[in-house]
Amino acid sequence: MTRSPILTLSNISKRFASQEVLSDFNLTIQDGEFFTILGPSGCGKTTVLRLIAGFEQPNEGQILLNGDDIARIPAEKRPFNTVFQSYALFPHLTVFDNVAFGLKMAGVDVQDIAVRVADALAIVRLSEFATRKPHQLSGGQKQRVAIARAVVNRPKILLLDESLSALDYKLRQQMQLELKQLQRQLGITFVYVTHDQEEALSMSDRILVMHNGQAQQVGTPREIYESPRNLFVAQFIGEINVFDGEIVQALGEYQYEASINGVVREIRCDHRFAVGDKVHVMLRPEDLRIDCRPDVAERKGFPGIVLERSYTGQTLNSHIELENGQTLMAHEFFDEDDPDFDYSINQKVGVDWVPGWEHVIPAERSGKA
Amino acid sequence: MMKVFKWSFIAAIFAYLYLPIAILVINSFNVSKYGYEWKGFTLNWYAKLWENEALAQAFLNSLLIATLAATAATLIGTLMALALYRYRFPLKATSSGLLFIVMMSPDIVLAITFLVIFIALGIQLGFWSLLIAHITFCLPFVVITVYAQLKGFDQYLLEAAQDLGASESRIFRLIIFPLVFPAIVAGWLLSFTLSLDDVIISSFVTGPSFEILPIRVFSMVKVGVSPEVNVLATLLLALSLLLVTFSTLLLRRKH
Numbered sequence: 208m209t210r211s212p213i214l215t216l217s218n219i220s221k222r223f224a225s226q227e228v229l230s231d232f233n234l235t236i237q238d239g240e241f242f243t244i245l246g247p248s249g250c251g252k253t254t255v256l257r258l259i260a261g262f263e264q265p266n267e268g269q270i271l272l273n274g275d276d277i278a279r280i281p282a283e284k285r286p287f288n289t290v291f292q293s294y295a296l297f298p299h300l301t302v303f304d305n306v307a308f309g310l311k312m313a314g315v316d317v318q319d320i321a322v323r324v325a326d327a328l329a330i331v332r333l334s335e336f337a338t339r340k341p342h343q344l345s346g347g348q349k350q351r352v353a354i355a356r357a358v359v360n361r362p363k364i365l366l367l368d369e370s371l372s373a374l375d376y377k378l379r380q381q382m383q384l385e386l387k388q389l390q391r392q393l394g395i396t397f398v399y400v401t402h403d404q405e406e407a408l409s410m411s412d413r414i415l416v417m418h419n420g421q422a423q424q425v426g427t428p429r430e431i432y433e434s435p436r437n438l439f440v441a442q443f444i445g446e447i448n449v450f451d452g453e454i455v456q457a458l459g460e461y462q463y464e465a466s467i468n469g470v471v472r473e474i475r476c477d478h479r480f481a482v483g484d485k486v487h488v489m490l491r492p493e494d495l496r497i498d499c500r501p502d503v504a505e506r507k508g509f510p511g512i513v514l515e516r517s518y519t520g521q522t523l524n525s526h527i528e529l530e531n532g533q534t535l536m537a538h539e540f541f542d543e544d545d546p547d548f549d550y551s552i553n554q555k556v557g558v559d560w561v562p563g564w565e566h567v568i569p570a571e572r573s574g575k576a
Numbered sequence: 577m578m579k580v581f582k583w584s585f586i587a588a589i590f591a592y593l594y595l596p597i598a599i600l601v602i603n604s605f606n607v608s609k610y611g612y613e614w615k616g617f618t619l620n621w622y623a624k625l626w627e628n629e630a631l632a633q634a635f636l637n638s639l640l641i642a643t644l645a646a647t648a649a650t651l652i653g654t655l656m657a658l659a660l661y662r663y664r665f666p667l668k669a670t671s672s673g674l675l676f677i678v679m680m681s682p683d684i685v686l687a688i689t690f691l692v693i694f695i696a697l698g699i700q701l702g703f704w705s706l707l708i709a710h711i712t713f714c715l716p717f718v719v720i721t722v723y724a725q726l727k728g729f730d731q732y733l734l735e736a737a738q739d740l741g742a743s744e745s746r747i748f749r750l751i752i753f754p755l756v757f758p759a760i761v762a763g764w765l766l767s768f769t770l771s772l773d774d775v776i777i778s779s780f781v782t783g784p785s786f787e788i789l790p791i792r793v794f795s796m797v798k799v800g801v802s803p804e805v806n807v808l809a810t811l812l813l814a815l816s817l818l819l820v821t822f823s824t825l826l827l828r829r830k831h
Binding site for chain 1: 729730732733735736737738739740741742743746750751754755
């Protein structure tokens with residue numbers, strides 16, 4: 208599916224008092240996509256959302272909606288709606304009046320309001336709750352009212368600020384699925400802000416990872432997870448093992464020999480390196496292979512001992528200390544042939560991976576992890 | 577044994593608190609003029625009060641001042657609470673702190689301050705000086721009542737309304753006003769009672785041209801407690817209880 212940009216933030220700077228939250232920030236959101244801004248708290252992600260909504264004005268830069276600069280247009284005149292983290296339902300109004308609020312402000316006539324509110328409530332499966340007040344609803348129901356109150360206005364973009372974080376785990380997972388379905392059904396562009404990487408990966412078409420007011424990487428969940436562009440992204444999205452290495456020899460384009468912990472291995476990557484360049488060779492815990500054959504001579508990979516192992520139901524997670532002191536994490540799925548496999552603490556093992564599964568980036572820090 | 581002690585202790589406290597009031601109320605219906613003994617039930621004193629024109633005039637004056645002061649203080653105080661809640665402006669912290677000073681100051685200090693100012697400005701002591709003083713000492717109570725209510729709301733409510741296309745005036749009319757209305761009424765009632773029973777400040781800032789009830793009563797009891805004063809106190813007590821109950825109910829009402 209080809210998409211065209213709907214919203215572009217260009218060279219945005221935002222300061223609060225003397226503190227610079229965003230500087231020279233750029234972002235393009237495509238029409239109809241589920242776009243997630245992901246980052247730790249204080250990274251500026253909420254500020255980006257508030258700039259888009261119009262609750263904050265940038266100190267410099269443009270916010271272009273289909274090419275028109277809307278940076279100076281107040282929030283009430285922008286064709287966007289927000290689902291707040293706390294829901295912010297009007298406590299003195301019924302569910303119906305909450306959902307109808309935006310339409311009333313827009314001067315839609317009473318009969319149309321009734322029809323559209325009924326539709327919106329049907330979408331979020333709250334039709335029977337129209338006459339209730341917010342305090343009579345559960346957290347999940349309030350969440351749905353907040354969504355209905357926003358989408359009923361048919362915004363060009365729906366903004367969601369950590370909207371699921373107040374819900375418990377089970378409900379959150381269910382709402383993730385519902386949000387994704389809703390987005391597909393309505394075809395509205397969603398901009399979702401969260402610090403929860405799992406949520407980001409499971410719902411988004413594209414993710415922007417932010418840190419310290421800087422965009423770290425934009426890409427599909429798969430790109431972000433499998434090819435993180437730097438150490439921050441790699442470590443923020445899921446767990447990852449980082450080996451420090453040095454390029455020893457070029458074997459061909461994007462194919463090198465690198466020395467890792469004193470062992471020379473072949474690596475593949477999408478960067479160009481010169482001999483002598485320091486690199487990070489990164490592997491997800493589920494990409495590591497553990498060789499626990501008793502014969503030391505037969506064992507492949509880096510030697511180490513099992514420090515800790517934990518059973519999670521689906522996987523066996525182990526922490527392995529290498530001879531140089533580095534600790535690795537490995538997640539292994541249970542095998543049908545050997546459903547009882549387990550390690551004992553202090554067992555000697557070899558840690559290896561399938562050639563080509565590693566992800567290599569230029570080194571960012573000196574010394575060993 | 578412990579239990580008996582506990583209950584008698586509680587009973588003693590309540591007796592200490594409410595016995596004087598009870599005696600006063602009972603005496604307002606007592607045939608005996610001096611109230612040392614019960615000589616039978618009468619509404620005679622109520623009728624007598626009704627005929628006491630000076631007292632009735634003072635009562636009406638009090639009601640007038642209380643109504644006007646409460647209304648003005650509520651208007652100004654509500655706007656001030658809104659400003660403190662909604663806008664950032666220079667000296668915001670200072671101005672709310674200054675309100676507390678007015679609230680915490682002993683009445684006698686306020687009274688002298690008012691008197692000094694009125695004299696310095698050449699304002700004749702009477703209706704206007706009294707009204708200004710009453711508005712001033714009621715003001716902080718309204719601000720605090722309304723501000724506390726505003727603070728209790730989800731801070732994103734107003735942004736949510738704005739996000740849904742509401743202009744500033746509609747946000748006020750459709751969201752803020754309905755939500756703080758109970759606090760506004762409670763603030764008004766509180767001001768009304770404060771104004772109605774103020775003696776100290778009033779005695780300093782009013783003149784002979786405008787007498788209000790508490791001062792009138794105060795001068796009456798200098799020559800002994802007459803049954804009419806008992807009646808008056810009983811009526812005021814009933815009115816206060818009514819207002820307090822009403823404002824408590826309003827603030828407790830959930831949305």
